[in-house]
Amino acid sequence: MKSGLLVLSMVACLSGCAMNPVSGKQDFVMMSESDEIALGKKSDIEVRKEYGVYDSPLLQDYVDKVGQRLAKNSHRPGLQYHFTVVDSPEVNAFALPGGYIYITRGILPYLDSEAELAAVLGHEIGHVTARHAVKQYTAATAAGIGVQIASIFVPEINTQAGYNLVNVTGSALLSGYGREHELEADRLGSAYLAKTGYDPHAMMDVLSILKEQEQFDIAQAKLEHREPRGYHGLFASHPDSDTRLQQVVGEASKLQAASHPVEGRRIYLEHINGIIFGDSPSQGVVRNNEFLHEKLDIAIQFPENWTIKNSPKQLVATNGDAVMSLSLVDAFQGNPSDYLLHRFGRGELTSFRSSGLEGALLFVSEKSAAGAIKMGDKLYVVRAAAKSSIAFSDARPGIEKTLHSFHPLTDIEKRLARGLRISVRKANPGDTYEAYASKSPLGKNALGYLRLLNHAYPDGEPHPGDAVKLVE
Ligand SMILES: [Zn+2]
Structure with missing residues (x-):
């Protein structure tokens, strides 16, 4: 019995213990250094x-x-x-x-x-x-x-x-x-x-x-x-x-x-x-819950209290109980209705035109839907799902409104979609953060952001001759 225990504890240590580089003590970790690097x-x-x-x-x-x-x-x-x-x-x-x-x-x-x-x-x-x-x-x-x-x-x-x-x-x-x-x-x-x-x-x-x-x-x-x-x-x-x-x-x-x-x-x-x-123009920018993408020339407005998470792979918005995602099908031929039926199966289908674009919405189940809008040779697909059918019917008006809001960028939106950049400059005598903020594209939050960026929060002022970080 004794030797059995010994074997057991040796096996446990061979696979389970490694020296901690900081403490120099044995750690119970189930991973060798090469496994750690591979992970x-x-x-x-x-x-x-x-x-x-x-x-x-x-x-x-x-x-x-x-x-x-x-x-x-x-x-x-x-x-x-x-x-x-x-x-x-x-x-x-x-x-x-x-x-x-x-x-x-x-x-x-x-x-x-x-x-x-x-x-x-x-x-x-x-x-x-x-x-x-x-x-x-x-x-x-x-x-x-x-x-x-x-x-x-x-x-x-x-x-x-x-x-x-x-x-x-x-x-x-x-x-x-x-x-x-x-x-x-x-x-x-x-x-x-x-x-x-x-x-x-x-x-x-x-x-x-x-x-x-x-x-x-x-x-x-x-x-x-x-x-x-x-x-x-x-x-x-x-x-x-x-x-x-x-x-x-x-x-x-x-x-x-x-x-x-x-x-x-x-x-x-x-x-x-x-x-x-702030947001990267190459990934699209979000302003007041509207997603704007310069290169794709698209804008889509999400409901006010939804949170938008944008990654290079996809755009996701959620209100906690329901979720919407936006994705893109390239080199698309055909029409949105056929695509939805083919891709998601049968359901309640409506087609519509919005901002001159052809679109369709399909209710796939009592808690999920898919919409599609064609622009040029691209098809934009909005998928929506909720935790329950009640949550879905609550979210449904917002989902439909979001889909119908899809449009090419207006001139003002084109400017916003370009994104913002940090500009390092030398402060001149008499410069104030108030004055910088009044010319800043950061809007009503500009004063706070500019001071935070320059270690001058909450009430510092620029020193003449010093470098200041502005946003343009
Ligand atoms: Zn940390």
């Missing part, structure tokens, strides 16, 4: 598909260079790291197992120096070196929900599982790991900053900026009926009053390699000058 590599393909990679080789190179320098000073210097700027307006950064690290272009305008960029990357490297994603994956596997993490980025919307997936995207890996893991990532990131020649207090600066941005954005999101764009590493209290955070950053200061730490403000601002702010 990261596989999920990387999904992340790139889901978000798209931001199209700027210069910026990608720069972010990678800063990241690689930090990684060399981390607890896993031998691991091959990959740093990618993804084309998302969200304010976030995240890490997959195996050294795959992503930063959104949406977070970059809020950062003000290379040291702050390094702080965000250092925090993510900390998640990788402490194997937080692997631990979470192991916990999820043990609980029988492991498959979801690996396939979280593949929403397939016309199934109940897909419906749940749409709701959970944004949680798990993207939303962070809980207080203890986040604090550990801050501690490790601060240490990597110090060893690479940056001031570890950049970690505090970043968290403070992002906290202010988050608070402002939560208020805006409420007004605009959308999801807030918060960063995953933030917790309820303001970083300035977070004593544990101050302590971990303070400890890292002792590791500081350089007496004159690198700030790198000028070089950082050069690299983000001209980057897209």
Whole structure:
């Protein structure tokens, strides 16, 4: 019996234990390093598909260079790291197992120096070196929900599982790991900053900026009926009053390699000058719940209280109980009615003309429908489904209205569909944020956004001769 137990525990350890690179202790994780890398590599393909990679080789190179320098000073210097700027307006950064690290272009305008960029990357490297994603994956596997993490980025919307997936995207890996893991990532990131020649207090600066941005954005999101764009590493209290955070950053200061730490403000601002702010015109932009796509020359208005989630793969809108998606069939010949009947089977079918375009709507079941509109050689397909037949009949007028709102862009919409960009300029004597805001395309929120972007929230003013980030 004794030897049997021994064999059992040896087997458990061979497949289940691995050295934690940070603590040097054995972790119970069901994954070897090569499995970890393989999982990261596989999920990387999904992340790139889901978000798209931001199209700027210069910026990608720069972010990678800063990241690689930090990684060399981390607890896993031998691991091959990959740093990618993804084309998302969200304010976030995240890490997959195996050294795959992503930063959104949406977070970059809020950062003000290379040291702050390094702080965000250092925090993510900390998640990788402490194997937080692997631990979470192991916990999820043990609980029988492991498959979801690996396939979280593949929403397939016309199934109940897909419906749940749409709701959970944004949680798990993207939303962070809980207080203890986040604090550990801050501690490790601060240490990597110090060893690479940056001031570890950049970690505090970043968290403070992002906290202010988050608070402002939560208020805006409420007004605009959308999801807030918060960063995953933030917790309820303001970083300035977070004593544990101050302590971990303070400890890292002792590791500081350089007496004159690198700030790198000028070089950082050069690299983000001209980057897209907010929605990407290549993926289509959303203004007041209207989706506008410059290249496709289309506009479609979703109901006021629905939340729109746009990815390169598809556009999804939901009110919590029902969901609509918009997709495209290229090189289409034929008519919308025939397409719907052929694709979705029999049901109550109506055809219509709207903005000069030919369209049709088919009720497939008591809780799902599909509509199609033909424009040129393209067919736009709107699919709708709800949790129950009651939820569907509540949503039905909104679904029909959305379908009928489809139209080619007007001149005003064409201008909006071009998207916005960050412009770095020198402040002149007498310049004020009020004056910048009055000329800004950001509308009524311009003053708050411009101050947040320039670390001048809530009441700072530009200093003559200093660089300022504007939105044009
Ligand atoms: Zn984190």
